[in-house]
Amino acid sequence: MTQHEVFNDLERRIVIAMQIDGRATWRKIARVLREPERTVARYGQALLESGRVSVAAIQHHSGSLVASFTCAPGTVRVACEALAQRADTSFSYMVTGQSDVVTELHYDGDLAEILTMQLPATPGVNSLAVYPIMKYFKTIRAWRAEPVSEAQERALTPLTGGELTEWNPAPGLTENDSMIIEVLRKDGRASIDAISRQVKMSESSVSRRVDWLLRGEQISIRTLVEPALLGFPVEALLWVQTSPHSVEALGQRLRLLPEVRYAAAVAGDAQLIVDVTVRTQKDLYRFISNTEWGEMVQLKTAMVLSARKRGGRLFAV
Numbered sequence: 536m537t538q539h540e541v542f543n544d545l546e547r548r549i550v551i552a553m554q555i556d557g558r559a560t561w562r563k564i565a566r567v568l569r570e571p572e573r574t575v576a577r578y579g580q581a582l583l584e585s586g587r588v589s590v591a592a593i594q595h596h597s598g599s600l601v602a603s604f605t606c607a608p609g610t611v612r613v614a615c616e617a618l619a620q621r622a623d624t625s626f627s628y629m630v631t632g633q634s635d636v637v638t639e640l641h642y643d644g645d646l647a648e649i650l651t652m653q654l655p656a657t658p659g660v661n662s663l664a665v666y667p668i669m670k671y672f673k674t675i676r677a678w679r680a681e682p683v684s685e686a687q688e689r690a691l692t693p694l695t696g697g698e699l700t701e702w703n704p705a706p707g708l709t710e711n712d713s714m715i716i717e718v719l720r721k722d723g724r725a726s727i728d729a730i731s732r733q734v735k736m737s738e739s740s741v742s743r744r745v746d747w748l749l750r751g752e753q754i755s756i757r758t759l760v761e762p763a764l765l766g767f768p769v770e771a772l773l774w775v776q777t778s779p780h781s782v783e784a785l786g787q788r789l790r791l792l793p794e795v796r797y798a799a800a801v802a803g804d805a806q807l808i809v810d811v812t813v814r815t816q817k818d819l820y821r822f823i824s825n826t827e828w829g830e831m832v833q834l835k836t837a838m839v840l841s842a843r844k845r846g847g848r849l850f851a852v
Contacts, residue, residue: 541766542582545570549579550588550765551680553758555691557590557723567690583724586851587764590723592754593625593847594716595702596641599668601801601808602654603634610659611635617657619844623649627844630772632837634664637772638844666801666808671700672786675810675846676757678796680765695749696756705751711736715744716754720847723756759846762796767812769819770796770839775807776832782806785829794822805835 542550545568552564561576568575582588606614611629618638619627627638642649654663677698683691714734718725725733731741748754762770777785782800789798789809797810813819823836842850 557758592719601666604636606635614659629840630837666803670800672798673790702752762812773809774805774835
């Protein structure tokens with residue numbers, strides 16, 4: 536809910552193109568947008584260099600959960616920062632409502648140590664509630680600031696590395712693969728040449744392994760940006776309670792709505808967690824009151840005050 540200077544029209548269109556394919560060349564984006572390549576490259580590079588937009592790989596794991604924390608007075612920012620600094624979290628938000636901080640965490644194997652030792656020891660935390668994610672309906676990889684034509688979507692969609700709502704990472708991850716992932720985690724647009732220099736592999740080998748990592752569902756490439764910069768300064772997390780037989784249909788409806796950035800089915804006292812971004816609080820009210828929620832039992836709304844981390848990348852506060 537912080538005030539931001541919004542992007543101009545061309546910046547906005549470039550960002551939307553990068554949301555479709557974060558590794559698309561400036562030439563490809565310029566061709567689809569029908570703009571001069573030099574202009575697109577200049578604006579696009581400026582967006583990346585300023586830090587207002589970043590492209591990063593996120594590595595997939597066997598399990599995910601959302602954790603909701605209450606904090607001691609005066610410690611909310613400390614707790615949010617501590618959770619954001621964890622390598623296994625993908626987002627860390629300060630929010631209103633019954634919780635103070637909400638984070639998403641990805642893991643492999645046994646959760647016992649994370650849940651019983653690590654998370655409760657987070658500085659400032661008084662209590663926590665954990666919601667294992669059973670199914671994603673939409674991730675931020677599929678969110679667009681505004682609709683694009685089918686032709687543009689088709690022209691920009693990469694052959695590999697599109698949105699995944701479920702994944703089964705292929706076995707065979709090597710030490711070299713891990714180094715490549717680390718490079719792409721820092722810079723999802725790193726060229727094959729740049730990656731090969733950093734990991735000391737041939738360009739042909741790097742190209743094959745990057746393709747394998749994407750095809751094998753090891754990673755996704757995401758373009759990360761504060762929604763406020765795209766004209767959507769109001770963000771909220773909705774905790775939805777509904778009857779079990781309504782979860783699938785409701786999740787499928789929600790994923791199609793442009794206001795929804797993220798939607799997941801979870802285990803716990805809520806059945807769905809939904810991240811919504813809109814222009815004003817009036818728009819949020821209209822979304823909540825007009826959306827066909829089906830047989831929803833209860834809806835709790837938490838406003839996002841600040842996002843310290845999105846898509847595995849730290850954001851300035």
